Amino acid sequence: MTTDLLLLLLGAVAVALLTRRIAALERTVAALRSELRIAALDHEPSAADAEPLAAVAEPEPLADALPLVLAEPAPTLAERLEALVAGKLPIWTGGAALVVAGLFLVRYGIESGLIGPAVRVAFAALFSAALLAGSEATRRLAATRDDPRLAQVLSGAAIASAYGTLYVAAAQYHLIAPTAAFAATAAITGGALFLSLRHGAPTAVMALVGGFAAPLVAGVDAAGVTPLLGYLALLIAALFALAAARGWTWLAMAAVVAGFGWANLLVLLLGGSESTGVAAFVTALAIGATLALPRTGPLRTWLRALPLVAGLAQLLVLAPTLDFTPLAWAYHLTLAAAAVVLARRDAVLEGAALAAAVLVTVLLALAFSAATGPSPASQVAVVLATALIAGAGLRWSGLGPRWAAVALVGLAGPVLVAHLSRPSLLPTTTWSIVDLVLAAAAAWLSWRHRAAQGRDVGLVGGAAIAALLGGVALAAPVPLAAAPAMLVPALAILVWWGRQRDHPRLQALPAFVALAMLLLAGGPLLNLLGAAAAAIGGETLIYPYLPAQRRLLLSLALPLVAVAAALRFAPDSFGRWRPAVTLAGGVVAAATLYALAKQPLALATPSRFLALGFSERAAITFLFAGAGVLLARHAATKRLGHALVLVAFARALWFDLVLFTPLVVPQAVGSLPLLNAAVLLPALLALVARTLPGRGWRWTMLLSILLAVAAAVRQLTHGSLLTGPLSVAENWGYSAAFLLLAVVWLWRGLTDPGSGLRTAGLLLLTAVTLKVFLLDVAALGGVLRILSFLGLGLALIGIGWFYRRMVAVPPSR
Template structure:
């Protein structure tokens, strides 16, 4: 305890030193400015006024004659009068040299340390008498009072003594020490020993306070600092809990009020701030020491009054720094939140907080500096509400939160025209407490009750959005719209059955898009994306099931249908928001604003997943038998749908990115599933002529698009080979390759090469001619290297004979084509 007292005294001494240094520096600057001003005034008084030349000449002659006469008289007086000694210069006033280490340690600190030592000497003398039992309570109190009065009398004496009156610090030290001692004496007499009644003690405190104010007016700030340090340290030295917490808080409250009054009277903002810090430090100390053991209601009342009084006193005392003016208010609100659990979140705890919050709003109404404090009060309100609703005993939390919501919402709505911070206050007050209560304590009200409550909060926020409507990017308009949409979504979801969140999400998404079109504010167009994201998050589990099915399919699983979610559930949780998003993307080019591309990707991907799941439903391939009968059919339909849609969009020059994505998807599906992973030639499935038709149709889509000629040629070759395979094997294409089938492949490739060459020659298509020649070369190599090894006798002879004749004919025809002269260009028209 003694170490703590010394620490506080050291802090008080450091504060006093800093204040005195600032005052001395300011006085030195004022003195220099005054000397400069006096010098300027003297110069102006000595400067003669201009006169005419003639009058100046006459004046000079008369003044010279008068000066000669005066000099003669003076010389006669000097000869007759005795020599007189020069007058003694006046004694200078007491001043300290400029601040340095020597003057600080040798001339300034000892006086103040000595004053602190006097106060400690008095306190510890009384404490020693208590411990030793030397004096009774009345004698101890009387001696302490005499000691304080003696110090005050000493302060007046040193002001009058010739040896000390020039050093004002001596009077300041004695006066401050005396005031501190008298405060401590009154605390002992009333709280410790009960020697005087409470009313008498109050009157005595008032008298001492008036005396302290008078002495501070007489001696200046140092006396006030000493009084502050002594008054706040007196209970700590004497034992803060010796007489109970309530009398201590009454004492601290009266002492703080006296200091606030003195600070306001003398415009000492630093004194009001120091009193606030010391008072709130006492509150924090008591909260930590008591640890929830009783008297918390008294501490809460003291905290509320101190924070409110400090917030009113600081500007009246001349303090201009906005954050210093806010500090006591914020600390007081935080301390009330810390006290509330000890009061079981009862009416007292909420009353203290609401009264201080209301005082914050009044201060913010009168001075905009306190607006951040009002916003902080709302944030702390949400923290207090959360603590109360999650506690074992909720106490008055529901009612207190409702009153606080009405308080902040009403103030924000009434003063919304003053600035954006009031709008933020109204939005937080309307939506914050309701949403926190619904999240943490959903059983407080039935679903319909929550819906009505949230609908009322929606109307409050929507009023602000309507008031702020404009085509400008106003953050307040965006915030009001966002809060209204959020509250409306939650309100609409309450009467609906479980799992139908997509309906309010879709409705609000559409409402936001229409509101953005109505207001034309650029920032509002992006808000529907948030509701689309919310819908995707709400449908996360079904989407994960679809992703799992797709992954299983890509890795070779023949029955991915078993991984898919129920299509009815997927429609219920996702279809409506995705449909609404796609509708606005198609109908309004401004929909979703800067996030249009992201919205298109999300909505388009979700729509594809929905269509994929829907397309899997008719065949429902969940068994190996179903896969054997319908597996290839289903894959071919999916692939052709993607290719046809992409082809149609690209030919119509609409949505080129989506068209290219669909074409790439179709070609990737065909390559991976039909030619590599689940090729009907290796995996048993009913393909037959469908494979050839499937590949030929895919080749057709690609032949009509100039950039896909290479995939078109490859697909054409694959279609020809598939036709031969179907002819050789029937509907099931698995099995070995026979010699007749092998020859059929060569014949089909040869015919295809001839068709390309013929079409290329007829249409002048260089790419087709090159493709035909290339395929012809490959076919020739196949016949010589593969087919010849499998044939024997007459078949080999006929094979080579036919190939030779065909090659000769092709070479002759192609050489004739190359030998044709180029067509002469047409002459230009005659003009």
């Protein structure tokens, strides 16, 4: 039932194609007639053709002249429908019915079993001969010679029936020897060519549909795939020859589509059992179609390259079933070589050569990723593919950017696939030598295109592939921890080459090397991220989370030095990615400095944290703040410097005042008064804030000084450990120290009115006064309370008198 529906569908498709073709021809004829009539109206006789007036003949009657110059009225919709239904459809539908009848005649003979195979084939052959005789009779009979469609339909049906008859006789019943079958096929093909030349496009369409539908009658696997593929190959070759002779591009394209359709149908129906034959057929079809299509007429560029690309894609689909045997690789590389050679002959096909290079690389990736490992044939294919693709691309890279792209794919694709997926195939040193040789070839390609401007694939791509292969060659023999450092030479060479050529795209390439360094250092960076998360969450002992010092130096420190040198000494390096590289480098540098600063003290035990935890945090905060001040002095790194200063203050606020404050968490700050970590940390941060512009940083400086004074009082009363209750002496010490600080700020504010210190001093003085009256004195009694009020009163009076002398303040009324 499925075959019946398929045959009917093919007949309907044939009718639709013929109807569209005839309608297009009729429109063309109508347009030509209109142009001829208009030309007749516009024609005026020249003076040389004029005759004496007496000799001029009388003009023809108007009624006789009108048919020559007046256009016929356009047919109405009803007239067109009538012409289609009554005049065209019956003929072409009848032709399709004859084809289907011939096919069903053979099928009926097969299913009924009433007659033997030889008789069945004889009947089918007689039916084909009868149709052919009928086509010739209709061309000669007076009643039908004026309508060529009748002869076209009958001849097309005869061709289709003859193809089907021969296939059944040779493939299913073996009534004809292979040699005789080939000769008969050639004869029918020659007859089809002759009849198509004789009767035109409709006969060719019938031959096309009948020829490709014929194998469905007996079943696809009735006689094996090899005879079927040979039959299809001969049929397609005949159609190509006919298309070239008549200039029928549509016929050649239809044959290509039908050929690839049969290949996919065979793969779908038969699985991988006959993949080798299908691969050979696909290879021959792709090459033959690419050679034949240009001879059939003008084509769009992408259509000319389509058969090669389709063939390569089809082989890619077949690859898993071919098991990458030597024969399979012979097909793949043959088609790739054909794409390269044909592209050299015809520039239109250069895209097909590039597609071949990419698809061969994909095939190698599939072969080397197999669980069983690459076969010996696949290993040899790496060498052959590199020599073929890279050699052709390098040889002809000067002809256009696509050839340079072919060279780059050939240099990097096959070898990198083999190296990265199966590094054990060769010794590490051998792999490095191979990679360096290919890197030198890519560098030569970039040098060859050194005079190019704009988006030149050879110049920029050659440098990129050279850096890639060189980096792999240097990084592969070393441990992963040292791999980022091995990319430093590639970075340096790309920076130098970009400055030499002054090419924006070349100058941007080092950014991708920096990105590769960052990715290779992913392990240490993840460790640092985990350490930071643990510290922010309150973990006191984060040293075990940090990577080893050697790995920090090789994975992060050395690459950062190289990137920093490029940023400093090569102003154009990294191109438009320079801001991103600067930002990422600053973040990674901060994380690296943090990890390196944690190495000397190695706080891995609670006792070590108690003794050195606060001092270590203070030193790291000083490091961030100092680096930020130095970077903020340069315009290029000003934002990064400010960011590091913000990180320093954020660290001090979160870790030292909130999370691990020494007032709650026991930590030694130092035994020396004033010269201890608790005092020096806010004091130095105040100096850092003083160097930065802005009112916010000024108030940050004042708050830092206030914290330093408070820390000094606390350390004087408690010693190195700041935990413990608040004593009376400490409480009055805060009041005395803050009062003295307020006086100093007032004095400095009077000498420097724009500093804001006078306002800060007045605010602090007010706060100290309220503290003393509300808190300090309330806790005293007797003589101490009297003496406290007396001393505070005298101090405030003295401050007021001094302030009035220094500043002209009008007395209040």
